[in-house]
Amino acid sequence: MVGKGYPGGMSTSPTPTPAADWLRLDQQICFSLHAASRAFGGLYRVVLKDLGLTYPQYLVMLVLWEHGDLPVKKLGEHLRLDSGTLSPLLKRLEAAGLVRRERSTRDERSVEVRLTEEGSALRERALEVPRRIVTATSFDVDEIRALRARLDDLTTALDEAAVQAAREDS
Amino acid sequence: MVGKGYPGGMSTSPTPTPAADWLRLDQQICFSLHAASRAFGGLYRVVLKDLGLTYPQYLVMLVLWEHGDLPVKKLGEHLRLDSGTLSPLLKRLEAAGLVRRERSTRDERSVEVRLTEEGSALRERALEVPRRIVTATSFDVDEIRALRARLDDLTTALDEAAVQAAREDS
DNA sequence: CACAATTCAATTGCGCACAACTAAATGGTG
DNA sequence: CACCATTTAGTTGTGCGCAATTGAATTGTG
Structure with a gap:
């Protein structure tokens, strides 16, 4: 798939992503x-x-x-x-x-x-x-579990990166 | 797969999930x-x-x-x-x-x-x-995009549910 | 034992999130 | 035009999140 690395996901351009595109709000996780x-x-x-x-x-x-x-x-x-x-x-x-x-x-x-x-x-x-919360998400249990796992991975990575970044800062 | 609906995901029990299990913190999305x-x-x-x-x-x-x-x-x-x-x-x-x-x-x-x-x-x-943030996540662009889409779905569903719940409250 | 380093809870100060309210400007309707 | 509902920012009050600091209790080390 062409343009795989592009934040917007719809571009067919083979050029690398301009830094400015990363700033676009709706692409910010x-x-x-x-x-x-x-x-x-x-x-x-x-x-x-x-x-x-x-x-x-x-x-x-x-x-x-x-x-x-x-x-x-x-x-x-x-x-x-x-x-x-x-x-x-x-x-x-x-x-x-x-x-x-x-x-x-x-x-x-x-x-x-x-x-x-x-x-x-x-x-x-x-x-x-x-129950009320889970129902409100409109997700089923497996989806929730999968999402939760991804978020926990994210948290682990971010915590480590924050420590790393703080270390470099000094 | 037996016990598919069980929050912990590891049980082989065919019984429905007790309400108390849903309260377990580490299962809370x-x-x-x-x-x-x-x-x-x-x-x-x-x-x-x-x-x-x-x-x-x-x-x-x-x-x-x-x-x-x-x-x-x-x-x-x-x-x-x-x-x-x-x-x-x-x-x-x-x-x-x-x-x-x-x-x-x-x-x-x-x-x-x-x-x-x-x-x-x-x-x-x-x-x-x-760039620094994305790198820190340890996710690639597609993973980020997928996660973001899930989160936006979640937000939409939750917002609607909150309105609904508030309506029922009155 | 004496003393320094560490642990733990509390406090202070700052900024964000949100509900509830105020005040001013605007727009619509009779 | 007069009146009222709506729109828009701002303010107030409460609670969370976190850095930095304080003070007391404990632990480790010579």
Whole structure:
């Protein structure tokens, strides 16, 4: 196929892609990703309204429901979030009565995040959420799985590249 | 293949997927998307540091470079952003000397965003950015194009579903 | 044991995303 | 023309994401 390397995909030109073409917005994968991420945010906002959760708060609850009580550090590793994001978020979850935060007695640097009764109970009501989301995507399970795998590959590559680029920067 | 509909993909069980399994974090497409989006953000942060732009600011500049001067409204349509996001962002771009904002004389509700000399000149330095990003993904152009198409499908479906869900909510 | 390096959570500051609202200009209809 | 709905930016408030810093607890090393 001629013009395989061309971003637009419709050209039959055998010439290499001009740098300017790469700048075209509609060819930017980043933009599509950004838009899809925000579209998810919009849908979750609607779906989670009943539960009184934001989307990132829901992700935190998912981790706690799956893994049980965890220190903030572990929670951050699961979610790739640091304390700058998690601390205020957890404070809001605590204010909502869904979790408690307790200094570990074994290691007083660490703070254990524990589900309350109410927080555990919320899981029942959340069981319907993933179904609603999956249905909304109009994708079947295999397609979702394939897309997810590609995205995870992407994330791995990008993380590595960011580290590399930062290293070169110094 | 047995267990085709099972989110984990490895089960040989012929039973339908329990709702609880859908909650498992690592099967949530949303999480992968969220992570990939932030990984992109991290890479762009490094790559754009030289240009003094954030990632959303870069997206705005891309639109202006491609389409020329635009009213805030049109800019928002291209980027799916509203004035609540764009107004302060554009103020920062103006403070950086990259754009000017001028009330339209034809329609005084509208504000035209115009590239300055400096803003237009920045394009030259930005030409290398997409290449660096694409290289970092470790994907070839066809893979990127395919992924982008899937993501755009997703965005379309999600947007529609969000509207639908909001409608049912009332 | 003493001291330096590390770990962990919290805080601060900045920018983005979005809902809700305000204010001004415009357009349409009686 | 007068009135009202609509359009367009801007503002306010809330929450997320991340860099940088702080402070306390722990660990490692001589």
